[in-house]
Structures are given as structure tokens and as C-alpha cells.
Amino acid sequence: xxxxxxxxxxxxxxxxxxxxxxxxxxxxxxxxxxxxxxxxxxxxxxxxxxxxxxxxxxxxxxxxxxxxxxxxxxxxxxxxxxxxxxxxxxxxxxxxxxxxxxxxxxxxxxxxxxxxxxxxxxxxxxxxxxxxxxxxxxxxxxxxxxxxxxxxxxxxxxxxxxxxxxxxxxxxxxxxxxxxxxxxxxxxxxxxxxxxxxxxxxxxxxxxxxxxxxxxxxxxxxxxxxxxxxxxxxxxxxxxxxxxxxxxxxxxxxxxxxxxxxxxxxxxxxxxxxxxxxxxxxxxxxxxxxxxxxxxxxxxxxxxxxxxxxxx
Amino acid sequence: xxxxxxxxxxxxxxxxxxxxxxxxxxxxxxxxxxxxxxxxxxxxxxxxxxxxxxxxxxxxxxxxxxxxxxxxxxxxxxxxxxxxxxxxxxxxxxxxxxxxxxxxxxxxxxxxxxxxxxxxxxxxxxxxxxxxxxxxxxxxxxxxxxxxxxxxxxxxxxxxxxxxxxxxxxxxxxxxxxxxxxxxxxxxxxxxxxxxxxxxxxxxxxxxxxxxxxxxxxxxxxxxxxxxxxxxxxxxxxxxxxxxxxxxxxxxxxxxxxxxxxxxxxxxxxxxxxxxxxxxxxxxxxxxxxxxxxxxxxxxxxxxxxx
Ligand SMILES: Cc1ncc(C[n+]2csc(CCOP(=O)(O)OP(=O)(O)O)c2C)c(N)n1
Ligand code: SF4
Ligand code: SF4
Ligand code: SF4
Ligand SMILES: [Mg+2]
Numbered sequence: 001x002x003x004x005x006x007x008x009x010x011x012x013x014x015x016x017x018x019x020x021x022x023x024x025x026x027x028x029x030x031x032x033x034x035x036x037x038x039x040x041x042x043x044x045x046x047x048x049x050x051x052x053x054x055x056x057x058x059x060x061x062x063x064x065x066x067x068x069x070x071x072x073x074x075x076x077x078x079x080x081x082x083x084x085x086x087x088x089x090x091x092x093x094x095x096x097x098x099x100x101x102x103x104x105x106x107x108x109x110x111x112x113x114x115x116x117x118x119x120x121x122x123x124x125x126x127x128x129x130x131x132x133x134x135x136x137x138x139x140x141x142x143x144x145x146x147x148x149x150x151x152x153x154x155x156x157x158x159x160x161x162x163x164x165x166x167x168x169x170x171x172x173x174x175x176x177x178x179x180x181x182x183x184x185x186x187x188x189x190x191x192x193x194x195x196x197x198x199x200x201x202x203x204x205x206x207x208x209x210x211x212x213x214x215x216x217x218x219x220x221x222x223x224x225x226x227x228x229x230x231x232x233x234x235x236x237x238x239x240x241x242x243x244x245x246x247x248x249x250x251x252x253x254x255x256x257x258x259x260x261x262x263x264x265x266x267x268x269x270x271x272x273x274x275x276x277x278x279x280x281x282x283x284x285x286x287x288x289x290x291x292x293x294x295x296x297x298x299x300x301x302x303x304x305x306x307x308x309x310x311x312x
Numbered sequence: 313x314x315x316x317x318x319x320x321x322x323x324x325x326x327x328x329x330x331x332x333x334x335x336x337x338x339x340x341x342x343x344x345x346x347x348x349x350x351x352x353x354x355x356x357x358x359x360x361x362x363x364x365x366x367x368x369x370x371x372x373x374x375x376x377x378x379x380x381x382x383x384x385x386x387x388x389x390x391x392x393x394x395x396x397x398x399x400x401x402x403x404x405x406x407x408x409x410x411x412x413x414x415x416x417x418x419x420x421x422x423x424x425x426x427x428x429x430x431x432x433x434x435x436x437x438x439x440x441x442x443x444x445x446x447x448x449x450x451x452x453x454x455x456x457x458x459x460x461x462x463x464x465x466x467x468x469x470x471x472x473x474x475x476x477x478x479x480x481x482x483x484x485x486x487x488x489x490x491x492x493x494x495x496x497x498x499x500x501x502x503x504x505x506x507x508x509x510x511x512x513x514x515x516x517x518x519x520x521x522x523x524x525x526x527x528x529x530x531x532x533x534x535x536x537x538x539x540x541x542x543x544x545x546x547x548x549x550x551x552x553x554x555x556x557x558x559x560x561x562x563x564x565x566x567x568x569x570x571x572x573x574x575x576x577x578x579x580x581x582x583x584x585x586x587x588x589x590x591x592x593x594x595x596x597x598x599x600x601x602x603x604x605x606x607x608x609x610x611x612x613x614x615x616x617x618x619x
Contacts, residue, residue: 261345
């Protein structure tokens with residue numbers, strides 16, 4: 001059985017990627033499961049989707065914990081523990097990353113011995129309007145890596161899954177996906193099937209038995225106030241707003257009021273201070289600042305500049 | 313206005329510190345969250361929120377909350393009934409002398425349009441009939457946002473939704489909730505939008521001074537459900553007002569008053585063309601007939617407005 005996980009951000013089309021790949025497997029005669037996994041997460045938040053495909057009935061359910069292939073649409077997610085990109089990766093797991101950096105850099109950084117393949121499609125992600133296309137691109141690359149999906153089958157699956165989106169969008173997705181499929185030619189069949197699980201051989205983990213408490217104890221009551229600040233929604237950001245204080249005229253009532261998240265504080269001099277732990281990168285402040293004193297910087301670039309000591 | 317002294321006159325007077333906690337799971341650029349944070353800054357922390365299922369339910373997902381006071385989750389149709397229970401409990405505590413006046417709380421219902429325009433309308437009608445002392449905030453993103461933007465009673469004519477995918481979009485018409493609510497003769501009904509924070513602040517200051525049912529509908533530009541870039545939320549909100557699609561008005565002392573009558577109204581297509589949910593009106597062919605119908609409806613509304 002093939003076990004494949006797609007990791008990306010809400011809005012990047014990981015659900016679509018899993019559906020396209022799932023349909024392509026199905027058209028090749030496989031039994032398939034594909035499902036997105038998300039809860040309260042929104043656009044920009046880390047999400048994942050997964051596909052199981054086998055020649056026999058699939059009895060396994062739930063999240064894939066031992067993947068054969070992990071596809072990462074957005075490389076800024078790799079260091080984010082909450083995204084679970086590296087969860088369950090073993091020596092034979094293939095890691096496919098959409099990145100501008102090379103394979104050995106990732107192998108070294110992650111200290112993994114398994115194969116790392118890079119997908120040089122990163123330029124696409126720079127343009128927010130094009131984010132949805134990365135899903136089909138990832139599906140195209142994954143289809144070639146498993147080596148059992150024909151090019152025409154992939155195209156058919158994309159046409160079916162995206163039929164509601166109109167010819168223009170389908171063509172754009174097809175072009176990107178087939179290009180990714182072709183680029184991966186040298187690695188065709190690199191991803192190998194893992195063995196099927198057997199219910200007979202299954203040994204359950206060491207469960208901890210929890211006693212049944214009364215509602216007063218077990219009901220989820222929050223006694224803290226405004227403790228949502230513990231949640232770092234700054235992780236969602238793909239673009240970072242940066243204030244150029246030399247041009248800022250301290251009209252904080254504009255940016256600080258319009259920021260939906262209340263992520264712009266005002267200091268005693270009336271200077272706006274952006275809270276990067278929580279700013280989701282919506283760019284409303286950039287669009288509304290009267291003297292255009294807030295610039296949108298790629299988050300990836302901003303983080304690189306910060307680690308090299310330069311202030312963006 | 314009845315006996316209110318506005319302390320917020322200019323943008324500069326808006327609050328510079330924000331009460332609603334950061335770190336909520338609302339989408340980047342959520343127009344509903346923007347309106348809520350502006351409203352909460354003025355209502356203050358002596359509030360208890362009663363919430364029906366919708367995007368904003370996710371504000372308080374255990375163990376986190378952005379609120380500084382209590383929050384109660386109710387079934388989708390029953391938030392005003394939940395508010396009644398809380399108000400009654402607070403009143404009993406007050407009568408028994410166990411709750412000093414300065415510690416009393418405002419009970420605030422917070423629901424989406426799916427609940428307000430549809431499922432929850434009966435419970436809301438009952439609460440107004442009983443003259444319940446509460447505030448109702450409906451953030452109107454014109455669809456069932458949390459479940460993937462299916463149409464609701466608030467979806468505008470011709471908008472594409474997850475359940476209105478045909479060439480002409482949604483066949484129905486947006487209900488006039490303002491008039492439905494006002495027909496109950498509550499203490500207050502007002503429309504607001506986060507993109508017009510001063511108008512919003514004036515209305516919330518008014519609401520704070522009143523008692524009885526005080527009803528607020530906030531148009532909530534929704535990048536996810538309306539299909540546009542999140543950075544455009546405020547521009548789109550302003551266009552909703554300047555094209556006359558979202559009239560800013562209030563019902564108070566038995567009269568409806570428009571708080572902003574847009575002079576030189578922009579054509580509605582300036583608003584429609586900003587959103588993917590209306591893209592089929594412009595491509596592959598321009599749907600002149602439908603655009604003219606939408607414009608005519610807005611014109612007819614404003615033709616009837618005198619104050
Ligand atoms: C009685 C009932 N029916 C259906 C649902 C599923 N549900 C949860 S949120 C939601 C959408 C609510 O839409 P709206 O009130 O407009 O709020 P939004 O999600 O747009 O914020 C639905 C249908 C529910 N929770 N309860
Ligand atoms: S809106 Fe722009 S100019 Fe005004 S305070 Fe904010 S950053 Fe400065
Ligand atoms: S981009 Fe600006 S408006 Fe948006 S969350 Fe960040 S600080 Fe707030
Ligand atoms: S779906 Fe719309 S209303 Fe719901 S959180 Fe996202 S932007 Fe806000
Ligand atoms: Mg809604």
C-alpha cells in the first residue's frame with residue numbers, strides 16, 4: 001500500500017492535491033482513500049491531506065503515521081513542529097519539498113538519510129493569487145514518483161477534479177502538474193509501497209486509562225482571560241508587513257483599528273508596533289496606510305534576513 | 313439619538329488598545345473579526361458572549377479564549393434563549409444583593425447570518441417580544457462560512473456559493489433582516505461595517521446607553537467565502553457602502569435614520585467585480601441583464617430613502 005501525505009497551508013490546495021492523486025490512482029485500478037485533515041485552521045495555517053492506495057482492500061483508517069512519501073508544498077512549514085511535516089518519517093520515506101534550496105542542504109539540516117527530492121516550483125508561491133495552483137503541481141510530481149500513474153491518467157484526474165473551475169484554471173493547473181510530472185522522470189518509481197497492516201498482528205499501544213470524571217471536572221471550562229495570545233498565529237504568515245518609521249506619520253487609528261487581529265499595538269508616542277507572533281499577514285494594514293509606510297516583505301526573506309542579523 | 317453624548321468624534325478618539333486577544337483561528341483578513349474587535353473595544357470587558365455555531369465559535373476553542381469575560385456556546389438556533397437564561401440568572405443575583413450594580417454584565421449574542429437570518433430567527437423574535445435586555449451582534453458574511461460557504465438567507469442575488477454554482481449564481485434574494493427585526497419594535501437596530509469604524513463606534517456607544525433588545529448587523533467581508541485577496545477586506549467594505557449595497561442606518565425611537573447617505577453612489581459593479589463569487593457576471597461574457605437588475609434594485613432602495 002502507498003501511504004502519502006501532503007503538507008501545506010490552508011489555501012494552497014492540499015485537499016485538491018490529495019483528490020487529484022487519489023483519483024489518478026483510482027483510474028489506474030487502485031483502491032483509494034483520500035482525505036484532508038483540518039480543524040479550526042484557516043487560510044495560511046498548516047494543514048495536511050493524505051492518500052492511501054493499494055491493489056487490495058484497505059482496512060487501515062485515520063491519519064498516516066508511517067508515510068512512504070511526504071510532499072511539502074511550502075518549505076517554511078518544515079521547521080514548524082505544529083505542522084507535523086516530519087512526523088513518522090523513516091529511512092525509506094521519500095521527502096519531496098517545494099523549495100529554492102538544494103537536496104543536500106535539507107538532508108543536512110534535517111539530519112535524515114532518506115531521499116529528499118526538491119521541486120523547483122517555489123516562484124509560484126511568491127504570488128498569492130497563484131497559491132491554489134501549487135496543489136496540482138504537487139500532485140503531478142507525486143504521481144511520477146510513485147511510478148504507477150500514466151501521464152494521461154494524471155491529466156484525466158485533474159480535469160475531473162477541477163471541472164467546476166472553468167477551462168482557464170484547468171489549463172493552468174494541467175500545465176503546471178504535467179511539467180512537474182515530466183521533471184520527476186529520473187525519479188519515477190522511487191517511492192515504494194509499504195506493507196499492508198494486519199489486524200491479527202496489531203498490538204495496541206500502551207494506553208493510559210483515564211477515569212470518568214464528573215462534569216464539573218471534565219467539562220472544558222476556560223478560567224483564563226484572553227489566553228488565546230498563547231496561540232502563535234504568526235506562523236500562518238507568508239507575507240510580512242514592515243513599517244518604515246521614517247515615513248510613518250503616527251496615524252495609528254488607521255492601521256491599529258483596521259487590523260482584524262488587533263496585532264498592531266500603539267506605543268506611548270503614537271507609534272504603531274506590529275506583533276509578529278500573531279500577525280497573520282493579511283496585508284490590510286499595507287493596503288490602508290495613507291502614506292504607504294508599510295511594506296509587504298516575503299516572510300521567508302524576512303526570516304532569512306533576521307537570522308543573518310539584518311533587519312528587514 | 314436618545315440622550316447619548318458621543319465621546320468618539322474623530323478617528324483619533326478610537327481606542328488605541330484592543331481588548332480582544334490575538335491568536336484566534338479566524339482567517340487572515342476576516343471582516344467579521346475586524347468588526348467584532350472594534351465593537352468589543354467599545355462594549356468593554358463587562359460582557360458575556362453567547363455564541364451560536366459558526367466561524368466565531370472557533371474563537372473560544374478549549375483551552376483558549378480571546379475574551380476577557382465569559383462565553384457560552386449554544387445550539388445554532390438558540391442563542392437568544394441562552395441569553396435569556398444568563399440575563400435571568402444575573403437579575404436573580406442582583407435581586408439577592410449578591411451582584412453589585414457595577415459588576416453586572418451585558419449579555420451579548422454573537423452569531424453568523426445563517427443563525428440570524430434563518431435558524432435562529434424564531435428564538436430572536438421571542439426574545440424581542442419578551443423585551444429581553446441584551447445585545448445581538450450578527451456578523452453577516454452572506455453564507456454558511458464555517459461549513460464552506462453554502463447559501464443562507466443572507467446570500468445576495470447572483471452570488472456563487474458552494475450550493476449555488478449555476479451560471480447565474482444564487483437565485484434567491486437577501487432577506488431584509490433589518491426590517492424584520494425593526495418590525496418587532498426593539499430598542500435599537502443598526503447596521504455597521506468594520507471598514508467604517510467611526511460610524512460603528514457611534515452606534516455601539518448608543519447601544520451601550522440603551523436597554524432592551526439592541527440589534528446589530530455587521531456586514532462581514534469574507535476573503536474565504538467571497539473569494540478575494542484578504543488585504544482587500546477594508547476596500548471591499550467601503551465599496552459596499554459607497555455603492556449603496558450596504559446601507560448604514562439605525563432604527564431608534566421608532567424611526568429609521570440613515571447614518572450615511574452615499575452621495576454620487578458608485579455603480580454596483582465596482583463592488584461586484586472585486587469578488588470571485590461574482591466573477592461569472594463579467595466573464596466569459598458580461599451579463600448585462602443581471603448587472604442591470606442588481607443596479608436597479610439598489611437604485612430603487614435609495615429612491616425610497618429620505619432620511
Ligand atoms: C442545527 C445545526 N445545523 C447545522 C450545523 C452545522 N453548522 C455549523 S457552523 C454552520 C454555519 C453557520 O453559518 P453562519 O451562522 O452564517 O456563521 P458562519 O459560519 O458564516 O460564521 C453550520 C451549518 C449546526 N452546528 N447546527
Ligand atoms: S497607518 Fe501607516 S502612517 Fe499611519 S500609523 Fe500606521 S504605519 Fe504609520
Ligand atoms: S498584516 Fe497588518 S492588518 Fe494583517 S494581521 Fe498583520 S498587522 Fe494586522
Ligand atoms: S470564513 Fe470568512 S467569516 Fe469565517 S473566519 Fe474566514 S473570513 Fe472570517
Ligand atoms: Mg455566515
